[in-house]
Amino acid sequence: MFSVLLQFREEISAAQYDLDGVPDTWQVNGTVVCKADLEGSADVTVALQSGSVGKMTTISVHPCVQAEELTQTKNFMFSPPMETFTLCHYRVTDVPYLPLRGFFQMKVAPTISF
Numbered sequence: 011m012f013s014v015l016l017q018f019r020e021e022i023s024a025a026q027y028d029l030d031g032v033p034d035t036w037q038v039n040g041t042v043v044c045k046a047d048l049e050g051s052a053d054v055t056v057a058l059q060s061g062s063v064g065k066m067t068t069i070s071v072h073p074c075v076q077a078e079e080l081t082q083t084k085n086f087m088f089s090p091p092m093e094t095f096t097l098c099h100y101r102v103t104d105v106p107y108l109p110l111r112g113f114f115q116m117k118v119a120p121t122i123s124f
Contacts, residue, residue, distance in 0.1 A: 014054055014090075016097070017043040024108055038064065038102040046090035054090055056097065059083040064105040071098045 024036035046054060059082065060066035071078055071086065072095050079085040086097060 012048045012052070013046070014048075014056075015045045016056065019043070020102075022108070022110075026108070026112060028113070034108065036105065036108050038105055039069075040066075040100050040102065042097040042100075043094060044090060044097040045094040048090065051089060053087055055085060055087045057083050057085050058098075058100075060102055063107075064102040066100050066102050069099045069101055072096060 018040060020038060020040040022036055022038050024034065026034045042056075042058065044056075048054075053076070058066065066084060068078070068084060072088070074091055074095070075086050075088045075097070077085075077087040084098075084100075088097070
């Protein structure tokens with residue numbers, strides 16, 4: 011029996027200005043963590059593909075990755091270590107819009123001086 015568990019984490023860093031002529035900026039970064047429980051030694055291939063928005067570019071991969079194919083689908087072939095490890099870090103570029111927009115209002119209480 012074997013299992014391969016993948017955990018995805020993405021972070022969106024954004025600056026939203028809400029001003030005409032000042033464009034919002036953002037960056038999407040992600041990490042894939044892997045835990046493989048395999049009997050004996052085995053090679054694993056994982057295919058990752060970005061969604062319908064944006065283009066995934068790989069920044070770095072774990073040293074156990076033997077082959078990396080960087081086409082529309084990112085294919086990683088590797089012999090996983092026994093422990094949990096970070097398979098890769100990536101960035102998503104060409105994202106045309108933020109998936110979530112924030113807006114806040116703030117009221118400042120008047121200060122009382124004596």
